[in-house]
Amino acid sequence: MIRVQREDFDVGAELDRLAAGNRRIGGIASFVGLVRDMGGPDRVSALALEHYPGMTEKKLAEIEEEAHRRWPLDASLIIHRYGRLEPGDRIVLVATASPHREAALAACHFLIDWLKTEAPFWKSEETPHGERWVEARDTDDEAARRWR
Amino acid sequence: MKLLYFAWLRARIGRAEEEVRLPPEVRDVAGLLDWLRGRGGGYAEALCNPKIVRVAVNHDYVGLDHPLRDGDEVAVFPPVTGG
Numbered sequence: 001m002i003r004v005q006r007e008d009f010d011v012g013a014e015l016d017r018l019a020a021g022n023r024r025i026g027g028i029a030s031f032v033g034l035v036r037d038m039g040g041p042d043r044v045s046a047l048a049l050e051h052y053p054g055m056t057e058k059k060l061a062e063i064e065e066e067a068h069r070r071w072p073l074d075a076s077l078i079i080h081r082y083g084r085l086e087p088g089d090r091i092v093l094v095a096t097a098s099p100h101r102e103a104a105l106a107a108c109h110f111l112i113d114w115l116k117t118e119a120p121f122w123k124s125e126e127t128p129h130g131e132r133w134v135e136a137r138d139t140d141d142e143a144a145r146r147w148r
Numbered sequence: 149m150k151l152l153y154f155a156w157l158r159a160r161i162g163r164a165e166e167e168v169r170l171p172p173e174v175r176d177v178a179g180l181l182d183w184l185r186g187r188g189g190g191y192a193e194a195l196c197n198p199k200i201v202r203v204a205v206n207h208d209y210v211g212l213d214h215p216l217r218d219g220d221e222v223a224v225f226p227p228v229t230g231g
Contacts (some may be wrong), residue, residue: 050155116228116229120204136228
């Protein structure tokens with residue numbers, strides 16, 4: 001399931017719902033992304049997350065389908081927030097449920113790596129010197145390439 | 149054709165979207181980017197480095213040789229930074 005939303009989410013409640021009613025599930029792997037406080041003179045007071053409505057949902061659904069093709073998953077969930085977020089706030093939740101941990105852990109890792117390079121989201125940082133757009137990192141491309 | 153701009157490309161170009169009528173010689177994505185650069189100003193500045201420009205047509209990533217048709221929704225944006 002895919003959700004793109006401004007509101008926060010409750011990780012425990014989401015994971016409970018993901019496994020509810022399916023006794024085949026033996027484990028849930030999850031990743032929660034948070035807004036980091038980088039400190040230093042350019043202290044970031046908040047992030048603004050922009051996305052491309054329509055394409056975002058399409059890309060996330062494709063990435064999720066790909067994970068289900070590669071691993072025996074019983075359920076999966078991707079929640080990605082947009083709008084203004086402060087350090088410590090949750091940005092993203094990826095969760096995967098499977099009878100066995102290997103598939104759940106690998107699929108969760110795959111989903112967050114691919115999402116970072118495929119889903120059309122952009123972060124800008126609020127700093128004392130004004131707005132600063134976050135640059136894409138080569139290490140994210142390398143992380144995604146491992147799964148090709 | 150509907151054009152959409154995101155992130156710092158939108159900020160430099162100074163608008164989020166616009167409707168354009170392409171001249172007949174613009175047939176693909178590479179042609180579109182050249183044509184936009186030719187408008188100068190924020191367009192030339194925003195699109196000067198093709199390595200950091202991504203293009204999606206009708207919500208799918210495409211390459212420079214992808215053909216364009218009337219009615220396409222074309223989005224131009226920098227590399228993504230979500231997650």
